[in-house]
Amino acid sequence: MHTLLENVGHEVENIDFIYFERAFSNEVRPQKGESKELYWFTKEEIESNDTIKPHVKVMALDALRILSNI
Template sequence: MSGYISEMRKLVGHKTIIQCAGSVICVDEHGRLLLGKRTDNHLWGYAGGSVEIDEKVEDCAKRELFEETGLTAEELEFFCVNSGSDAHYIYPNGDEVSNVEIIYICRKFSGEPRPQPEEIEELRFFTPQEIEINMISPPIRPVFRRYFEVFGKNENK
């Protein structure tokens, strides 16, 4: 949990807070998406996390990508914003958030994937055809629906 969010939780407990996040969907040269299996709900998702005070969202997205996967983003392309009731989430520990998440696509990255053990059980590249919505963490399912609307399930860019 980030420093800012951790401090807010000390004040409000499990009550709903607005959480601004920067996230990255990594797509390799074969059109596969890098997903991490979360340790909290055991579902899959992309790298991302809470913006710290005065941190640029792009810098947050790059930082989270590196922390969670060991990869360095060379370029980010804005994809979409995930917010509203579909992005509202109650974590398994009872913390409740109303997410405002800015998502980027990264096709140019370096490094070798390695999961951050505290947050990620496993990292794996999936073809779009292998990804089913029910395997994805609930608050980011709308992002995957949007991704497949825009790029289809047969992307190879």
């Protein structure tokens, strides 16, 4: 759904591919080396949270809008 090109302060830039998907449960099981910082937010929590970066907020709200119409 989205592609991000990020300069993380090194000579190499990161390319992130953002996919949207519905979850069948709220249980998460990060694998070794994956982030354990995972959060579930409502639309209202996303909209009112000033600590979420603007581009992340746009993608999160976009995901909720698209997936709620499926």
